[in-house]
Amino acid sequence: MRDNVLMREALREALDEEMARDERVFLMGEDIADPMGGSYKITLGLSTKYGKHRVRNTPISEIAIVGAGVGAAITGMRPVAEIMYVDFLEVAMDQVVSQAAKIRYMSGGQLSVPLVIRCQGGPGRSAAAQHSQMLEAWFFHVPGLKVVMPSTPYDAKGLLKAAIRDDNPVIFFEQNGLYNTRGPVPDPGEDYTVPLGKADIKREGKDVTIVAYAQMTLFALQAAEQLAKEDGVEAEVVDLRTVSPWDKETVLRSFRKTGALVVAHQAVRQGGVGAEIAATVYEEALDLVDVEIARVGAKFAPTPFAPHLERYVIPGKDEIVAAVRTTLERGGRFGAVGQAAAQRAGAV
Amino acid sequence: MELLRVIDGEGRPLREAPCTDEDARALLERMIFLRAFDERAVALQRQGRIGTYAPYRGMEACQAGAASALSPEDWLLPTYRDHGAAMIHGLPVEEALAYWAGRVESYRAPAEVNVFPPAVPIATQIPHAAGIGWGLRRAGSAAAVLCFFGDGATSEGDFHEGINFAGVFRAPVVFFCQNNGYAISVPFSRQTAAASIAVRAAGYGIAGERVDGNDALAVLDAVRRALQRAREGGGPTLIEALTYRVGPHTTSDDPSRYRDPEEAQRLALGDPLERLRRYLAGRGAWDEADEARAQEAARARVAAAVRAVEAMAPPDPADIFAHVYGAEPLFFQEQRRRFLAELESAARPGAGGPAARGPAPGGAAGGPAVRTEGGGR
Numbered sequence: 005m006r007d008n009v010l011m012r013e014a015l016r017e018a019l020d021e022e023m024a025r026d027e028r029v030f031l032m033g034e035d036i037a038d039p040m041g042g043s044y045k046i047t048l049g050l051s052t053k054y055g056k057h058r059v060r061n062t063p064i065s066e067i068a069i070v071g072a073g074v075g076a077a078i079t080g081m082r083p084v085a086e087i088m089y090v091d092f093l094e095v096a097m098d099q100v101v102s103q104a105a106k107i108r109y110m111s112g113g114q115l116s117v118p119l120v121i122r123c124q125g126g127p128g129r130s131a132a133a134q135h136s137q138m139l140e141a142w143f144f145h146v147p148g149l150k151v152v153m154p155s156t157p158y159d160a161k162g163l164l165k166a167a168i169r170d171d172n173p174v175i176f177f178e179q180n181g182l183y184n185t186r187g188p189v190p191d192p193g194e195d196y197t198v199p200l201g202k203a204d205i206k207r208e209g210k211d212v213t214i215v216a217y218a219q220m221t222l223f224a225l226q227a228a229e230q231l232a233k234e235d236g237v238e239a240e241v242v243d244l245r246t247v248s249p250w251d252k253e254t255v256l257r258s259f260r261k262t263g264a265l266v267v268a269h270q271a272v273r274q275g276g277v278g279a280e281i282a283a284t285v286y287e288e289a290l291d292l293v294d295v296e297i298a299r300v301g302a303k304f305a306p307t308p309f310a311p312h313l314e315r316y317v318i319p320g321k322d323e324i325v326a327a328v329r330t331t332l333e334r335g336g337r338f339g340a341v342g343q344a345a346a347q348r349a350g351a352v
Numbered sequence: 353m354e355l356l357r358v359i360d361g362e363g364r365p366l367r368e369a370p371c372t373d374e375d376a377r378a379l380l381e382r383m384i385f386l387r388a389f390d391e392r393a394v395a396l397q398r399q400g401r402i403g404t405y406a407p408y409r410g411m412e413a414c415q416a417g418a419a420s421a422l423s424p425e426d427w428l429l430p431t432y433r434d435h436g437a438a439m440i441h442g443l444p445v446e447e448a449l450a451y452w453a454g455r456v457e458s459y460r461a462p463a464e465v466n467v468f469p470p471a472v473p474i475a476t477q478i479p480h481a482a483g484i485g486w487g488l489r490r491a492g493s494a495a496a497v498l499c500f501f502g503d504g505a506t507s508e509g510d511f512h513e514g515i516n517f518a519g520v521f522r523a524p525v526v527f528f529c530q531n532n533g534y535a536i537s538v539p540f541s542r543q544t545a546a547a548s549i550a551v552r553a554a555g556y557g558i559a560g561e562r563v564d565g566n567d568a569l570a571v572l573d574a575v576r577r578a579l580q581r582a583r584e585g586g587g588p589t590l591i592e593a594l595t596y597r598v599g600p601h602t603t604s605d606d607p608s609r610y611r612d613p614e615e616a617q618r619l620a621l622g623d624p625l626e627r628l629r630r631y632l633a634g635r636g637a638w639d640e641a642d643e644a645r646a647q648e649a650a651r652a653r654v655a656a657a658v659r660a661v662e663a664m665a666p667p668d669p670a671d672i673f674a675h676v677y678g679a680e681p682l683f684f685q686e687q688r689r690r691f692l693a694e695l696e697s698a699a700r701p702g703a704g705g706p707a708a709r710g711p712a713p714g715g716a717a718g719g720p721a722v723r724t725e726g727g728g729r
Contacts, residue, residue, distance in 0.1 A: 030490070057490070060521075062517065062520075063513070063516055063517060063520055065513035065516065065517055066513075067479055067509055067510050067513045067514070068479040068482060068510075068513035068514050068516070068517040070479070071476065071478070071479020071480055071482070071483060071510065071513070071514060072479050072480070072482045072483030072486060072514070072517055073483060074479070074480050074483060075479065075480035075481060075482060075483020075484040075485070075486070075487065076483040076484065076486050076487040076490075077483070077487075078468075078480075078484065078487075079483075079484050079487030079488055079491065080487065080491065081486075081487045081490060081491075083483075098473060098476060098510075099476065099479065099510075102473055102476070103476055103480070107469060108675050108676070108677075108678065109674075109675045109676050110459075110469040111459070111460065111468075111469045111675075112456065112457050112458065112459070112460040112674075112675060113460075113674065113675035114460050114461065114463075115468075115469070116678050147676050148676050148677065150681075170678075170679075171678035171679060172677050172678055172679075201681050201682070249681035249682070249683050249684065250683075252683055253682075
């Protein structure tokens with residue numbers, strides 16, 4: 005085990021190991037071959053190692069990247085298609101939603117589409133309205149797709165390897181704000197996968213459940229530290245890791261323990277993944293008398309170019325902390341979680 | 353661009369045929385079968401026994417001619433109007449008919465028959481064809497891909513991206529455009545300012561050819577040569593087959609609202625079956641007894657398919673969740689369990705609700721989604 009591996013290196017190792025393990029795995033996308041090695045260098049070195057037939061630079065054609073990936077997948081290949089930004093996947097929506105996700109069904113189970121669509125994106129880099137969106141909810145809405153959004157290098161590598169081995173089309177959404185984060189990852193060649201559809205409790209707590217994924221998980225952990233220090237509130241942080249199918253069992257188990265839920269993501273709050281989770285938890289926990297649920301998400305506005313305006317639109321640690329405090333106050337719970345909360349309230 | 357013709361509108365030979373009389377006879381028999389299927393399907397729709405249907409009348413030479421050029425290992429990607437070609441390539445007749453009856457288990461080609469599900473949204477299959485071609489090449493297969501689409505599809509982005517892709521990677525694909533003159537009500541002159549579709553091949557750096565799509569021998573010849581080129585590493589070919597959609601877009605459409613009934617005569621493409629019939633008769637290779645035998649065989653084969661489809665048990669409600677995922681997620685299995693439990697409790701004596709009536713007659717999910725009025729092309 006190495007304890008300080010970059011997320012981008014963990015992702016590259018996953019691709020490298022799966023290509024070495026399985027001849028059928030090949031990569032396709034814009035600018036992914038050497039010397040460029042991908043706009044974010046995730047595929048750097050792989051075309052040199054495996055040849056340009058297995059790491060294919062393609063024309064700027066998102067429809068054809070996804071569509072040809074679908075075609076290759078049904079012949080038994082295991083294509084990993086890179087779409088440079090999740091925003092550009094909009095161009096290929098029909099191929100993703102009505103083709104990749106439907107062909108198993110429309111063929112009566114005769115054909116399967118083991119296609120991974122890697123894309124990256126997200127706010128926080130002043131990349132403006134067309135290069136910063138968190139569009140996971142669009143794919144979350146589609147039966148037949150899986151949507152994976154890791155938060156740590158360990159999870160990223162294990163989930164990408166699992167996605168490549170999965171027989172369903174998988175949207176593998178890498179948040180670019182995480183590419184330079186570091187964390188423990190097993191040694192190269194030590195084969196492990198992280199199962200799709202399983203959440204991970206990144207921090208245990210008894211007072212409130214914070215459900216997050218991708219970079220928001222890191223903000224949730226920071227929020228939890230702050231809440232512990234300033235309020236004496238012990239937050240449990242559930243990292244979904246896979247957004248669809250999401251791990252209802254783990255979320256509900258945590259919620260039944262804490263009785264309070266904050267679902268947090270950087271995607272627009274309206275119609276977001278958080279809305280589905282909040283509603284489901286509410287429906288499933290009707291037997292609980294004292295239930296508090298809140299959502300944190302982006303404002304219903306395009307992502308501004310100006311950095312100080314972008315910060316207003318996109319939530320992070322502070323918004324999670326505020327949502328937890330509001331939720332617990334609404335539920336009259338601060339008395340239950342200690343004097344520190346009352347002191348904090350008095351100090352404000 | 354020159355229009356390839358092997359026989360003229362009266363069935364007179366213009367050049368050497370690409371096949372023996374025996375092969376041409378088999379081709380005519382296939383076309384007779386395709387027409388019998390199409391006529392019966394339209395009748396079944398009118399009787400309310402199947403759903404909306406997209407007839408291919410007048411396009412039998414394209415479908416039988418092109419599909420007859422395929423080897424068994426080759427892939428065929430049909431649209432909703434190309435079940436004729438799909439049946440020639442080995443899709444069971446029952447499966448083709450069951451599709452139009454809205455059966456979820458329809459259009460399932462046997463494992464050894466490489467027929468893709470029909471593309472109903474327009475041009476989406478063109479990038480797939482490029483990818484299938486890649487996959488076959490990487491697997492070391494000598495098989496090639498035949499991708500059907502219509503003139504309307506050439507206005508979609510998928511057409512441009514898919515053909516360009518296939519050209520760049522020299523994928524072994526034959527792009528076969530049936531230019532039947534109409535995308536629902538919009539004539540070809542409103543799809544492109546170009547004089548033909550085949551000329552566009554030059555813009556993609558691939559081979560292009562234009563054939564008389566009502567001349568089955570010309571279609572067979574052009575597609576056979578293009579498949580050979582693909583197999584030999586010569587890259588894709590764009591073939592434009594000029595034909596005419598004699599019938600409506602679908603059984604929900606009335607073409608008399610938007611086109612002149614005399615138009616078909618003016619085009620002088622002739623009936624594809626009649627042209628091949630005259631050609632063979634002129635060579636002493638087809639007579640009335642042959643015709644009667646072929647007609648009878650075709651009718652019997654279609655009738656057997658109708659019986660088989662109508663004898664199918666009503667679709668199982670659980671089918672709505674079938675084949676959505678490989679290795680189903682837990683929540684998905686739970687969804688099915690809950691649904692079936694609800695159905696069961698509603699079906700108990702005294703229970704009400706729509707589920708109590710049991711499975712709906714006719715279709716389940718997964719059937720044809722051909723848009724009717726105001727949609728689909």
